Amino acid sequence: MSGKRDILITEVALRDGSHAINHQFTVEQVVSVARALDEANVPFIEVSHGDGLAGSSLQYGLSRTNEMELIEAAVSVCKQATVGVLLLPGIGTIKDLNAAVKLGVGMARIATHVTEADISAQHIARSKELGLFTVGFLMMSHMAPPEKLVEQAKLMESYGADAVYVVDSAGALLPHEVAERIRALKQSIGVEIGFHAHNNLSLAMANTLAAIQEGATRIDGSVRCLGAGAGNTQTEVLVAVLERMGIETGIDLYKMMDLAEEIVAPILQVPQEITRDSLVLGYAGxxxxxxxxxxxxxxxxxxxxxxxxxxxxxxxxxxxxxxxxxxxxxxxxxxxxxxxxx
Amino acid sequence: MSGKRDILITEVALRDGSHAINHQFTVEQVVSVARALDEANVPFIEVSHGDGLAGSSLQYGLSRTNEMELIEAAVSVCKQATVGVLLLPGIGTIKDLNAAVKLGVGMARIATHVTEADISAQHIARSKELGLFTVGFLMMSHMAPPEKLVEQAKLMESYGADAVYVVDSAGALLPHEVAERIRALKQSIGVEIGFHAHNNLSLAMANTLAAIQEGATRIDGSVRCLGAGAGNTQTEVLVAVLERMGIETGIDLYKMMDLAEEIVAPILQVPQEITRDSLVLGYAGxxxxxxxxxxxxxxxxxxxxxxxxxxxxxxxxxxxxxxxxxxxxxxxxxxxxxxxxx
The missing domain is CATH 1.10.8.60 (Helicase, Ruva Protein; domain 3)
Structure with missing residues (x-):
């Protein structure tokens, strides 16, 4: 496997995918998925409740397994991949982050609503102190114009974030809207830019390619589309498309295909189609x-x-x-x- | 409903979708789908075996119901929509076309491999004589460079075709490859240009938008993605995306969503996900x-x-x-x- 990676992929099936299966992941499932992802040379694997650390609750859905057990299990089988966690200030706390770090986590993504980056200051600072690769994750990015997004991304950069993500939580952005947002960030911040898509309008791949074209270097994918709504950019398909375009992810395509078909598809209780419900969410935003x-x-x-x-x-x-x-x-x-x- | 249509959509679930259900359509299913499509103001509805008229065979898969019965049933419930058929010279014949026209069909799409337009001359001419809106349908368009595609499209135009389609049968084209093909046709032929996508690389929507941007005015969609491989551009999602872009299809979005969820989804035996098999076909082309x-x-x-x-x-x-x-x-x-x- 070539060590070269033009684009760094973060696999979110074990976090965003938690929504798709009502937070019912078992340790055995996480071990088999994380091991296969690691063997396919995926660089980053996010493991958390769908709504981030401490998301397990009556409000957001109770997890079947304590997420700290799932994180520990994922870390235990990863030889090269970095395991990361998502943290939404207000749901998860610095205490949760400390606990995750003790288990061997190497990346934290601190997520806020696109206009509320200011609540991430302490969490980003603490994540950096802990030595983690730290990402600012601006959710519902379709709700703010590019100028506002730039302002918020600059805040996260000032707190110490190593990268800032444009997150299309509702799967509502059109390709030109993604392009103008990534372009604006590229002109305004010095850290890496990432993009996280949802496929509610069947635009996850189109939007991801638009983001890469404008300079995003970190991209989220979910194997077999295992994510909220209609899922995310399907990782194994993204790897195939980028290979066809001459863009290297360093990920083994065949291993990803086999993981999707043989390990992840059987986990899904309901297939990840674009249903009426997810289409409406994307259309309405x-x-x-x-x-x-x-x-x-x-x-x-x-x-x-x-x-x-x-x-x-x-x-x-x-x-x-x-x-x-x-x-x-x-x-x-x-x-x-x-x-x-x- | 506004009568304005910037883009003319042809619904192919009752033709390409035949592949997705092993050609098992019943008259009742075709009636309920065609009626709902007509009520949603879809302008063109294609009804045939997946491999076109007379496709029912051991080689291509036997249809459960004689396609002439399905065509007749669709025509009987359409008040505004034009019912069309697909014909691959070599599989279907002029005789089949004559029979379909007697049932009230108003459009014929004559399909050949992208380098074999010359075998469509007689069929296109006959279709025009019969008074049908006649489309030249260049399949596996990823296998020919734009210059070759232009040459073949010009042949179909010279035979009398009212429109020529770029058909991405293997779902193998990348957006920039679609754009360069449509652009080349736009510069070279005088008739309408259409595009038919497959979603094997999760690019059906991206490719469709690229085609529209370059001047394609006819687009194929399949409701709930009911088509060969990973299916086509999902019609109800396309209608939503185009609405968001201010491009009018004249189609009722809510009615299309309801059709997809309540009538088409239950027909599907296997959900239309991007599986390993369809991904490999798209990746390999x-x-x-x-x-x-x-x-x-x-x-x-x-x-x-x-x-x-x-x-x-x-x-x-x-x-x-x-x-x-x-x-x-x-x-x-x-x-x-x-x-x-x-």
């Missing part, structure tokens, strides 16, 4: 947590939940603003009545 | 019919079938050249032995 609330409101007001989600997307509603859903539903009904549509 | 032959040869020679398929792709092997597979396998083994790798 909203949090997946809004879906159930919108469906309840839709039933109550006799309207289509999609109209509610699309309106929430226009208003740039964020997590915690679930109360807005009832207001939006009531307004849609009122407008319809006024227009004589009902 | 070969016919799906080579796969089983390659697996047999691989077993016999103790080598990896993927190495055979990739070598066949490099040699631009075409359908009918299955004999080449054993030669390639033997050569791979010989090279390995010479290099002391076995």
């Amino acid at each position: 909203v949090y997946s947590s809004f879906r159930l609330h919108a469906e309840r409101a839709a039933k109550k007001f006799g309207i289509d939940s999609r109209d509610i989600l699309i309106e929430l997307g226009k208003r740039k509603a964020v997590g915690g603003q679930e109360d807005m859903i009832i207001d939006v539903a009531a307004e849609i009904l009122k407008q319809r009545s006024a227009a004589g549509l009902r | 070969v016919y799906s019919s080579f796969r089983l032959h390659a697996e047999r040869a691989a077993k016999k020679f103790g080598i990896d079938s993927r190495d055979i398929l990739i070598e066949l792709g490099k040699r631009k092997a075409v359908g009918g050249q299955e004999d080449m597979i054993i030669d390639v396998a033997a050569e791979i083994l010989k090279q390995r032995s010479a290099a002391g790798l076995r």
Whole structure:
């Protein structure tokens, strides 16, 4: 295997993929996936609850296995790969990070909403003190224009981040929107730039290629698309496409294909297709947590939940603003009545 | 519904999708899908065996239902949509086309290998005589450089085709390769240009957007990705993406989403994921019919079938050249032995 890597891939199936299987990973599954990823020469493997360290809760979904056990298991079988964790300040704490580091983790990604980088200062600083490769992870990046994204990325850089990611959490960005965001960061920050896609609009690969073209050097993938919604950029397919383009990932394509088919596919309870639900989330550009609330409101007001989600997307509603859903539903009904549509 | 259509979508789930369900469509299924497509204001609906008229055979797979019955059923429920058929000269005949026209078909797509447009002359001429909207359909377009594609498209135009399609049968094209092909056609022919993608490299949407950007005005989609290999550009997702881009298809997004989720998904026996098999076909750029032959040869020679398929792709092997597979396998083994790798 060539040691050369033009693009550094972080495999997120053991973190974002946790959403796809309701956080039911077992130690045995994590061991077999992490070992195969390591043997395929994947450089970074993220292991955490889907919502990051300490995400296991009634609110975000209870994990079947304590994530510290899963992290320890992954570290134990990795010979070359760096195991990383995701941490959302407000959900996970510095204490969780300290515990993960003791287990041998070498990378931490500190994630905030795209306009809230300021809450990552302490966590990024502590991650650097611990000697970790430290990533600032700007979620829901479609909700901020490039200028705002630049401002927030600069904050994370100032706190000490080694790289900043544009994260398309809702799978809502179009390729030209990804390109303009990565381009703006490239012109404004000195650290590495990464990109994390979701496939809700079938654009994960297109957006990933747009990001690479504009200078992103770190890319997230999930083997067999194991991630929230319609999943992420499918890692084994990305490796194949980049090989065809002459871009080296250092990853063994055949081993990744075999891992996807023989180890990961059997873990999936439901295949990673683009369903109506994930398509609506990508089209509206909203949090997946809004879906159930919108469906309840839709039933109550006799309207289509999609109209509610699309309106929430226009208003740039964020997590915690679930109360807005009832207001939006009531307004849609009122407008319809006024227009004589009902 | 606005009558404006910037892009004309042809839905191929009832033709290319036939591959995905081993040609097992029933009249009831075709009626329910075609009716819903018509109600969603899809302008063109293709109905045929996956390999076109008269494709039902031991070689290409036997259809459960006579395709003329399926075509008749689709026509009977379409109020605005034009029902079309696919015809591969050599498989289907003018006689089959005549029969389809009697059932009310309004479009014929005459398909040849990308270098064999000359065999479509009579069929295109006859289709025009019959008053059909007539499309030249250049399959395996990744196997010819843009200049060759232009030459072949010009032939189809000279025979009377109203539009010529670039068809990425193996799902092997990269976005810049699609762009250069569409651009070359746009500069050289006067009729409409279309594009047909497969998602084997997760690039169906990226390639479709590249085609539209370069001037393609006719695009194929398959609802819920129901097509050969990893399927085509997912129609309901395409409609959503184009809406987000301000490009009008005239198609009702919600109705398409509901059709995908409630009618088409239950028809699928196996979900349309990007599996190892479809990824290999896209990566190698070969016919799906080579796969089983390659697996047999691989077993016999103790080598990896993927190495055979990739070598066949490099040699631009075409359908009918299955004999080449054993030669390639033997050569791979010989090279390995010479290099002391076995």
